[in-house]
Amino acid sequence: MAASSDSLADILERVLDKGVVIAGDIGVSVVDVELLTLRIRLFIASAQTAREMGMDWWTNDPFFAPNAERRELAARVAELEARLPVPGGREEPR
Amino acid sequence: MSTGNWLCAYAITRNRPSTWDVGPAPRLIGYRDLGVVVSEVAPARFDRIDTLDPVDGTLAELAREHDAVVRAVFRSEPVLPLRFGTVLDGEDAARRLLAAGYDQARDCLEEVAGHREWGIRIRHVEPAATTRPDAAGLTGTQYLVRRRERLKAIQRAREDVTGAADRLEEALRKQAADSVERARPHGVLVNTAYLVETSREAEFHAEVEWFARELRAAGATVETSGPWPPYSFTDVKLGAAADA
Numbered sequence: 001m002a003a004s005s006d007s008l009a010d011i012l013e014r015v016l017d018k019g020v021v022i023a024g025d026i027g028v029s030v031v032d033v034e035l036l037t038l039r040i041r042l043f044i045a046s047a048q049t050a051r052e053m054g055m056d057w058w059t060n061d062p063f064f065a066p067n068a069e070r071r072e073l074a075a076r077v078a079e080l081e082a083r084l085p086v087p088g089g090r091e092e093p094r
Numbered sequence: 095m096s097t098g099n100w101l102c103a104y105a106i107t108r109n110r111p112s113t114w115d116v117g118p119a120p121r122l123i124g125y126r127d128l129g130v131v132v133s134e135v136a137p138a139r140f141d142r143i144d145t146l147d148p149v150d151g152t153l154a155e156l157a158r159e160h161d162a163v164v165r166a167v168f169r170s171e172p173v174l175p176l177r178f179g180t181v182l183d184g185e186d187a188a189r190r191l192l193a194a195g196y197d198q199a200r201d202c203l204e205e206v207a208g209h210r211e212w213g214i215r216i217r218h219v220e221p222a223a224t225t226r227p228d229a230a231g232l233t234g235t236q237y238l239v240r241r242r243e244r245l246k247a248i249q250r251a252r253e254d255v256t257g258a259a260d261r262l263e264e265a266l267r268k269q270a271a272d273s274v275e276r277a278r279p280h281g282v283l284v285n286t287a288y289l290v291e292t293s294r295e296a297e298f299h300a301e302v303e304w305f306a307r308e309l310r311a312a313g314a315t316v317e318t319s320g321p322w323p324p325y326s327f328t329d330v331k332l333g334a335a336a337d338a
Binding site for chain 1: 106153154157158160161174175176177178180190191194195199202213241242245246248249276277319322325326328329330331332333
């Protein structure tokens with residue numbers, strides 16, 4: 001089969017975004033809140049570099065990228081346009 | 095906040111004595127038949143986490159280290175990976191964590207035991223639908239006919255790819271114990287993690303290969319990543335009320 005590629009992007013995607021989370025109310029962890037804040041700052045600070053590497057998995061997340069919907073909208077407009085009859089043209093024999 | 099080193103926690107596993115040949119010298123803190131894998135980490139190592147370079151910066155290094163420990167444990171025992179940046183307030187806290195989340199953690203560990211995670215990503219970059227044909231020398235009608243043909247061709251290709259992708263996903267769901275869809279950046283049609291029992295991995299990959307041929311022919315690419323510890327299938331909050 002094709003070589004698998006466990007890229008840094010794949011690792012970050014899993015390590016930062018997945019895994020068991022510990023509820024704050026059992027009082028065992030020290031810095032979860034601070035790290036969470038750092039994580040969000042990090043995404044914003046490095047978004048440009050990361051996108052260049054193809055690590056742009058959060059760009060469709062409305063929290064980080066409110067413009068994500070626009071691309072989808074453009075694609076839908078193009079699709080609808082394709083269905084329109086050509087003005088002044090004859091009916092397509094189909 | 096305590097001074098001295100932080101106790102970083104990487105994963106919950108079975109309480110069996112082991113040594114792991116991995117950088118940060120992790121150790122196991124046990125409670126009944128469960129254990130949490132921890133190691134001492136100097137807090138200073140987290141200082142520059144927000145000024146990283148994603149390639150070889152602090153965060154990349156720490157994330158790789160976290161992954162390396164989880165994998166080292168996973169080589170011999172089932173694991174529940176903990177979210178990166180889980181720092182415990184000492185060994186007693188580690189035991190309290192296992193005690194508070196015992197039933198939840200044990201059930202979840204049983205579920206993922208004997209399974210590995212595989213990632214499947216299908217990329218398909220279509221020509222931009224917003225580009226327009228060169229209008230030079232065309233009548234208005236010819237231009238519109240051409241533009242419509244181009245859009246239709248793009249749409250046909252999209253239908254071919256999505257059709258094959260749907261069939262692949264359906265086939266893989268039959269082989270997998272569980273699946274989780276992940277965020278899809280632009281140009282990524284499918285980004286799904288599958289939890290596969292080790293005895294079914296050969297069939298799983300045979301299906302991937304089968305549909306990859308069809309997808310490649312339609313202009314898409316299929317990437318496999320893994321095997322992973324079951325990161326994407328441990329979406330639990332330990333210590334939170336189980337009935338939530």
